Amino acid sequence: MLLDEIVITYPNYEIKTCQTLAEYSLRSLTVNDELNLKSSAINPNNAAKLLNKVLYNCIIKKPEEIDSYEKWISMTTFQDRQAMIYGLYHATYGDEYTVSNVCSECDKLSSYKIKLSSKGFTIDYYPKDKFEILKESFEVLLPVSNIKFIIKYPTLDKEENVLKINDNVNITDDLEIYLFYVDSVIYNNETIDVKNDLLNFVNFIKTLPSGDKKILNKFIMDNMLKYKVEATYKANCKSCGATNTINIDFVTQFFRSL
Numbered sequence: 001m002l003l004d005e006i007v008i009t010y011p012n013y014e015i016k017t018c019q020t021l022a023e024y025s026l027r028s029l030t031v032n033d034e035l036n037l038k039s040s041a042i043n044p045n046n047a048a049k050l051l052n053k054v055l056y057n058c059i060i061k062k063p064e065e066i067d068s069y070e071k072w073i074s075m076t077t078f079q080d081r082q083a084m085i086y087g088l089y090h091a092t093y094g095d096e097y098t099v100s101n102v103c104s105e106c107d108k109l110s111s112y113k114i115k116l117s118s119k120g121f122t123i124d125y126y127p128k129d130k131f132e133i134l135k136e137s138f139e140v141l142l143p144v145s146n147i148k149f150i151i152k153y154p155t156l157d158k159e160e161n162v163l164k165i166n167d168n169v170n171i172t173d174d175l176e177i178y179l180f181y182v183d184s185v186i187y188n189n190e191t192i193d194v195k196n197d198l199l200n201f202v203n204f205i206k207t208l209p210s211g212d213k214k215i216l217n218k219f220i221m222d223n224m225l226k227y228k229v230e231a232t233y234k235a236n237c238k239s240c241g242a243t244n245t246i247n248i249d250f251v252t253q254f255f256r257s258l
Contacts, residue, residue: 010027010028010030011027011092012025012026013026013088015084015086016125017080017084018079018080018123018124018125018126019079019080020076020077020080020126020130020133021125021130021131022062022063022065022075022080022130023061024062024087025062026055026059026087026088027091028088028092029092036053036054037051048160051085052069052160053069055081055084055085056073058088070157072156073155073156074155075131076156077133077153077154077155077156078154079227079228081251082229082250082251083123083229085250085251086231090116095115095116095117097114097116097248098111098114099111101235103239103240104242105237105240105242108239110235112246118233121229121230124226124227124230125227126226126227133227136152136153137150137151138150138151138219138223139151140215140216142208142209142212142216143212144208145208145209145212147185147186147187147212148186148187149182149185149216150182150183150185150191151183151223154180158179161198162198165202175202175205177217177220178201178205179202185204231248231250232245233246
């Protein structure tokens, strides 16, 4: 028997995404997948795209609407990806996870083994139909400049487009959020699509009055971060006994596990 005749059955995990409500079955990572993900640390701007590629390659069952990588990134939101990363982690490493936390009281570092699927883990699902969230938009009036912004839930293709211009222009995190969430601008009853003119939109954002920025930030934080995967656990510090709340970001923790 030859090595290439060996058939490997990979562990898999089924997950329903929290915003588009798409159902996927994901196989575990292979050694080659892990090597590819580790290489992304060399260029942070490539990390998200590489993660997306690996994640898509691990899909073994997907909705019929998704027939290509391009279709998948255009129909998958940031929070959907968080849910899928949870599924990928579960398929690859199982339910147990080791997390480190610095105590808020004594500043000592403690490590804990937790079960990801325990009561601290929740998925808040979008309450309407599958993929309906992709059509949803919100109009936000910026009162100082009297300009309206159309806000949408960001998808992975938007992220990849933002990262392309970030290779040439250093975009800070506080500006990046607008590139992800703002779909268009309305001024004097004319709608201006910003998706294909992100570089000019960065410069435009910098000219906004600070009061408008605060309104926009508040709207995004209050309305656009719903329907998500959350993992929040309570743990007692091993040095002083104080109770700490540990919030797990699945993208960050996933890379730490490689």
